[in-house]
Amino acid sequence: MSPSPALAAQPASANVVPAALLDGLRARFSDRLSTSEALREQHGRGESHHAPAVPDAVVFAETTQEVADIVRLCAQAGVAVIPYGTGTSLEGHLSALHGGVSIDLSRMTKILRIGAEDLDCTVEAGVTREQLNAHLRDTGLFFPIDPGANASIGGMTATRASGTNAVRYGTMRENVLSLTVVLPNGEIIRTGGRARKSSAGYDLTRLFVGSEGTLGIITEVTLRLYGVPETISAALCSFASVEQAVATAIAVVQLGIPVARMELMDRGLIDAVNRYSTLTLDVADTLAFEFHGAPAAVAEQVEMVAAIVADNGGRDFAFASTPEARNRLWKARHNAFYAVVSQRPNAKGWSSDVCVPVSELAGCILMTRALLKTCSVPAAILGHVGDGNYHVVFAVDPQNTAELAEVAAINKAMVHHAIAVGGTSTGEHGVGTGKIGYLRREHGAAVDLMGVIKAAIDPQGIMNPGKILPDDAFASQS
Known part of the structure; x- marks a missing residue:
């Protein structure tokens, strides 16, 4: 299906x-x-x-x-x-x-506790990532997970979000220590404590992280925090082809260079971002990097990455070292979804979300580029290529069924290929309703076990019904 x-x-x-x-x-x-x-x-x-x-x-x-x-x-x-x-x-x-x-x-926007000594905090679910980092500004700490949108911490936890910093800091899965959750009968539970590890019972925190509101409602989240890096530097470089850009990204990962961010933006996206954010970036397939650490460590990372870029035909390795320049760069990257959608009046965005082993990334992106050659709607490729996650953003007319079917076919081909090479249908957006049909192809009989868990915790099926599991999969277990 x-x-x-x-x-x-x-x-x-x-x-x-x-x-x-x-x-x-x-x-x-x-x-x-x-x-x-x-x-x-x-x-x-x-x-x-x-x-x-x-x-x-x-x-x-x-x-x-x-x-x-x-x-x-x-x-x-x-x-x-x-x-x-x-x-x-x-x-x-x-x-x-x-x-x-x-x-x-x-x-629900209270920041309930900051544990500076333990590098953690507890917040209510409605706190957004920008609110949290604004509150942390004077502590020397920050929360690194950055999905682009100013999403709520509860929503980020519920979808197991990640984003541009995941290559260094991980996803919400690695950065949530414990949760307060309201179960389907109204009972309130706490899934863990503040210890950095525990062997006490089932890992309920990980069960609810990524459950998308289908098992309970997350109301409080305890998070890992990190020290603000002593030095932060960003760089852009252009390539004659997307193949060269992806080859560079793979080499950086395979050599273990601890970049904080490594983002791919194809030339179509750069053109859209320039117009949307009034920038003058070179319209070419582009990699954007960010480096965190002590001055000497950052300098070493930059030198190694610059050499790899040169070996793969990259050019114009330009730095953005001031906070203003870095923020302008990443603001433009975060506006990529809206930049593509803005190319058509009254359009809506459709963003694919496959993630594959890094070794398979080049083949997947080349396959995707081939699919897009005949696509009739504006589309651009971008991605967190450091962890194998990439997207195509399409600007679609939600009333045009032929157009929606065309994009759905491209999306389906991307997902099927990603799963075939050991990847996933969704690296960070979650299943919701949009990826339900791919879940059994990816997980097989494990979907039935998910139905058993859903039926055990939510026997009435009242928690965000129709998400992650199709209704008939849940009904067969209840």
Whole structure:
């Protein structure tokens, strides 16, 4: 089974939420409960091409206990709950496919504890990565996971996000120490402590990291922090072909050079970024690097990478050493999704998200370039090539079924090839609704075990239904 080109629009089901439940929520939350059409539509969509499916009501929670109270009331009524953070999802995670109640966590923005001596912190789920790093500015610490969007920590945890710094600092999987989670019956649990390792029982933290709200709602997260590097330097270099750029990236990884970031941007993306962010970058296949460490270590990294770039035909190895120049560079990179989409009026973005062993990266990108030669919509390749994760961003007309089918076919070919060479259908965006059809091809019978876990923890199937597992896979276990 393959995913459909786009989800059919799902109107709210007015009778899904019983009047008694709405009355109970309204009595408890007063003006923090809304059934307005505009707010419900906002909470039924992310930022990609997936058509919205709107919830019947939205409730703004401000504490873990309030989330538990909402979930408990919904469980008693058998009504679906969908957690909502900042709305930056790219794979349909927020769609209320069965109606229900959207629980908005964006007001849960307390930074509960900073453990400078232990290099950790605990935050509420609605805190965004930019808010956290602004708070840490005077401590000499920072949180490195940077998916691009100013996503909430809860959402990043729920999707097992990563981003541009993952090649050095890992993903959310490596950087979450413990969680507070509200289970489908309203019970509140803590999945671990602050110790850097533990052998005590099942690793429940890793179970909920990446569960996309299908097993419980994450309300607090304890994270690893890192010291701000003494020296940070960034560099750009251009290549005559994408093959040369990828060969350079592979050589850097295989030689073990500890770059912090290594991003590929093809020439089409550079052109779009120049126009969107008013830059004047050379329109060529490009690698962007960032180096962290002591001055001598950074100088050594730069020297080694510059030599590899030269060996592979790279040119214009230009530095951005001031914070302003680095921030401008990475802001442009983070705006890449919007830069591609802005090339067409009223377009929506469709971003692929395959990840492969680094040794397979060159072949995968060449295959993708061949697929794009006849693509009728604007598209560009970018990626966190240091860990084998790359994307194609397409600017699609969400109403044009032929166009959606064309892009879906390209996406399908990319995913099938990635899985065939030992990769994955999604390196960081998550499954949501968009990648459900590929899960069994990637995991085989293990999908049935996922269904057993889902049925055991959420027997009513009320937690973000229709995400990760198809409804029939869950139903066969319940």
